[in-house]
Amino acid sequence: MGKNCRLAGGFTHDELLKIWKGLFYCMWMQDKPLLQEELGKTIAQLIHAFQTTEARHLFLQAFWQTMNREWAGIDRLRLDKFYMLMRMVLNESFKAVKSGGWEERLVEQLLDLLTTEILHPDSEAPNGVKSHFLEIFLEELSKVGAAELTADQNLQLIDPFCRIAACTQDSLVLHNITRGILEAIVEQAPLAIEDLMSELDAQSREDEGSAGDDDDDDDDDDDGAEAERGQDAPSGSLSAGSTRRADPEVGKGQTGEDGENTGPVLQFDYEAVANRLFELASQESIPSQNRKRLYKVIRKFQELAGGSFPEDDVPERAYKKLLEGRRKRKQKKKKKKSLPLSPQEGGEGEEEALSPDPGMETKRKRSRKRSRPAEQAETGRQRGAHGKRRKKPQQLLGARAKKAGAQQPEGKRTRIPEGKE
Structure with a gap:
């Protein structure tokens, strides 16, 4: 279809691009949530x-x-509104x-449009648009069609x-x-099984109720019984109506143990x-990294088809349990630190403190050796101050001269006789 081709009573492609640019900036200017x-x-x-x-x-x-054209210009403060x-x-x-009744032709046209404009290599879609689209696809499909779509239709929707x-x-x-x-x-498989079981239970209750009504019509022939059935008819019709009204709600949401609504879940034939x-991953032209990644997912689906769940619980619940376990362990550690020591523990600590430690003894010996020169110097100073005689002034002068580097006076020389030499 050409860009300037106008549909009957509609807009051209260029006109719609102009309209969407105006709508885009209309959303851009709105700040209140x-x-x-x-x-x-x-x-x-x-x-x-x-x-x-x-x-x-x-x-x-x-x-x-x-969205592909304007995505690069969206700042982080406006990103959520466009998401x-x-x-x-x-x-x-x-x-x-x-x-349109989930007609196969309509589904194929929509999927072709989405994959061409977002996931095709020539679409020039930014990574942010691709990632967000793939993240919300199953969620929005579940909200709209979880109560109506069959497993075969769901497989058709994810096949592209x-x-x-x-x-x-x-x-x-x-x-x-x-x-x-x-x-x-795979992660939603436990909820999908619960959804399917609840739907089967509702159908079995309807079948039992209809079978019970037929038996009552065949067995009761008396007028009194007919009167009783006439009185009981409103209550019976109310119970049947309640189950029928509950049927559309099946698949629209599951309530977890913590009271949170996990949302509707799609049904799939895992095998x-x-x-x-x-079939797709085993082709020769498939890149090796794609094949390895898909084979891991295939094993999970095969396990589900065999009746074994890879995970016992929904990841959100398992994560919450993990956090609760960590909190409990932290609380136990705090309690242990805050509790006082028992007498036995205190006695053991005192005995350990009194017991000789060879490492401590060697450290003490070294510290004593280091402190001995200082002690001797102090004792020498004390003796010089009190016990020893003071030097004479001449001796003091000589000592000062030696320290100052002055020339000392030569002493008197004694003559030695020549014969004695």
């Missing part, structure tokens, strides 16, 4: 104003191209596909990412796909996912 959220919802819901699928896709294409806008636009995109992970030369894209999509499915990944 609540108004940012309201404005983001209003902008994202503009997709439903377009009546045809082609016009919607052209609108989405202009949005992602605008939120991307999340809201993606959510409304899934709702538009949901309104599997193909990109197998062929990409970008290590960042490979890491984000494996971590944000494939390993996220089918493992087979699809193995």
Whole structure:
């Protein structure tokens, strides 16, 4: 489709780019958080104003191209609001596909648009846009379609990412796909199993309730029994209605032990996912680092298909338990430090203090040897002051002259007779 090609009753591609530039800076100028959220919802819901699928896709294409172009100029203070806008636009995109009954053609068109504008090497999308898109894809898809999508449809929705992970030369894209999509499915497996079991329990209760009503209709023929059934009918219809009203809520959210809502979870056929990944990763043209990374993920899916969970709990809960364990250990250490020593411990410490230490004795001997010259000098000074005689003035003068380097007077020479020599 050409950039200047105008759809029937719609906009051209260039006109939509101009519109999105205005919407972008409208979001840029909004600083209050609540108004940012309201404005983001209003902008994202503009997709439903377009009546045809082609016009919607052209609108989405202009949005992602605008984000790719303007991303480098967003400062860190405005980054969160545009993260939120991307999340809201993606959510409304899934709702538009949901309104079409999750038709396979609509799903393929949306996935082609997203992968072409964001993950394709020629898209020139910044790493921040790629990383955030891969991080929020499963979350927003779960919010919109967790209650309706089947395992086969979910496999179709993640298949483009599997193909990109197998062929990409970008290590960042490979890491984000494996971590944000494939390993996220593995981590959500316990919640998905709980969701499936609760759904099966609800269906079994409905079947039991309908079977019980049929038995009552066959067995009760008396008028009194009919009257009783007439009185019990409202309560029975209420219980059946309550289970039916609870069905849409199945899959919309799971409440953990700490009361936090972990959100809806998508259902997957783990064996089918493992087979699809193995089919892609086993090709000869696949880079070795991609193959190694995908094989690790394949093992996890195979373990899930076999009934063994790689992790016993959700990572958030496990992390909280780890933090609680660290806090308890720190508290125990503080208590041990604050507790006074017992008498036995004190006695042992005193005995150790009284026991001779050879190392300490050698240190004491060395210190004594070092202190002896100083002691001798002090005692010598004391003796000179009190016990010894004072030198005569002449001797003192001679000593001072020697110190000053003065020439000393020569003493008298005695003549020796020649014969005695």
